[in-house]
Amino acid sequence: MTTLGVLMMAYGTPRSLDEVEAYYTDIRRGRKPSPAELADLVRRYQAIGGVSPLWEITKRQAEAVERALNAQAEPAFRVYLGMKHTAPRIADAVADMRRDGIERAVALVLAPHYSAMSVGTYHEQAREAARDGGPELCCVNQWHLEPRFLDALAARVEEALGQCRRPDEAMVMFTAHSLPARILDMGDPYVDQLHQSGEAVAKRLGLAHYSFGWQSAGRTREPWLGPDLLDSLEALANEGYREVVVCAQGFVADHLEVLYDIDIEAKQRAEELGIRLVRTRQMNDDPDFVRAVADVIERAKRDAGW
Numbered sequence: 001m002t003t004l005g006v007l008m009m010a011y012g013t014p015r016s017l018d019e020v021e022a023y024y025t026d027i028r029r030g031r032k033p034s035p036a037e038l039a040d041l042v043r044r045y046q047a048i049g050g051v052s053p054l055w056e057i058t059k060r061q062a063e064a065v066e067r068a069l070n071a072q073a074e075p076a077f078r079v080y081l082g083m084k085h086t087a088p089r090i091a092d093a094v095a096d097m098r099r100d101g102i103e104r105a106v107a108l109v110l111a112p113h114y115s116a117m118s119v120g121t122y123h124e125q126a127r128e129a130a131r132d133g134g135p136e137l138c139c140v141n142q143w144h145l146e147p148r149f150l151d152a153l154a155a156r157v158e159e160a161l162g163q164c165r166r167p168d169e170a171m172v173m174f175t176a177h178s179l180p181a182r183i184l185d186m187g188d189p190y191v192d193q194l195h196q197s198g199e200a201v202a203k204r205l206g207l208a209h210y211s212f213g214w215q216s217a218g219r220t221r222e223p224w225l226g227p228d229l230l231d232s233l234e235a236l237a238n239e240g241y242r243e244v245v246v247c248a249q250g251f252v253a254d255h256l257e258v259l260y261d262i263d264i265e266a267k268q269r270a271e272e273l274g275i276r277l278v279r280t281r282q283m284n285d286d287p288d289f290v291r292a293v294a295d296v297i298e299r300a301k302r303d304a305g306w
């Protein structure tokens, strides 16, 4: 049996502060940030220790998923890592697969919920790179309802509730990266999918108090999905909530949006409001999450008839 490729894709992060400008420019599709915008982003990376752990975590996730996939049968999978905004790029990973003679690959983004503006653009880059000469790709659009992924989320929410003084009275808020509000007019499934996975976790745990929030909205003129987590915290304080569990279900690793936007910015706001904020642990390369991602890939392989 020939080796099956896995094109594992993730966001990418600057490896040092010197790379932040090029990274920011890439995120904005070639438009350079202003000096003030750049300084603000550098400041946020400095606040989490200068570099984000995202790249190291992404590599560990890829290695662990490859091991999990190959533990069962004979070694039959090989994982190739491609980043959206830094090297190694998605196109580099596709070129490596071609060089290695990989004819078929499952393409998967390390983000569970589909939006044309996020996961869709990873797959576009992958298909573009594979157009001439392959490999044939089976693109997984979403995996937010994968049973073991929901189990992993539920376990982390339960763990965080265990750190609350009055778990029955705490609000569980499921968050994800905000996107421009125009995705709603595009019939994009992003918002519905976030509700689906949050509801599924709430049902598993029998949660009485849960809600949804948006974080990390871009600094542009157009309207973004809201309300923002910071405003939601204020509303919750006014409603009398004193403990809030934040579950950043749209992200699967510790990175800037988690370590700064939640752990520094949102925690500070919560403190000002007299709320205790407990964040759920991220998935990183925890075995339960790794097994869930391996399930997603095995399912995609079967569905493709490979």
Ligand SMILES: CC1=C(CCC(=O)O)c2cc3nc(cc4[nH]c(cc5[nH]c(cc1n2)c(C)c5CCC(=O)O)c(CCC(=O)O)c4C)C(CCC(=O)O)=C3C
Pocket: 010, 011, 012, 013, 014, 024, 027, 028, 041, 052, 053, 054, 110, 111, 117, 118, 119, 177, 178, 179, 180, 216, 217, 218, 219, 220, 250, 254, 255, 256, 257
């Ligand atoms: C949907 C989505 C995800 C989740 C899905 C996925 O994972 O793909 C995600 C993840 C991430 N986003 C990240 C970093 C950043 N995203 C930015 C800006 C933006 N993100 C957007 C969308 C998303 N982003 C959008 C529409 C913009 C505005 C672009 C513009 O301005 O037109 C900016 C610019 C400054 C700022 O706005 O803060 C940064 C630094 C990091 C890495 C953090 C680290 O290094 O640890 C990660 C995992």
Ligand SMILES: [Fe+2]
Pocket: none
């Ligand atoms: Fe982003």
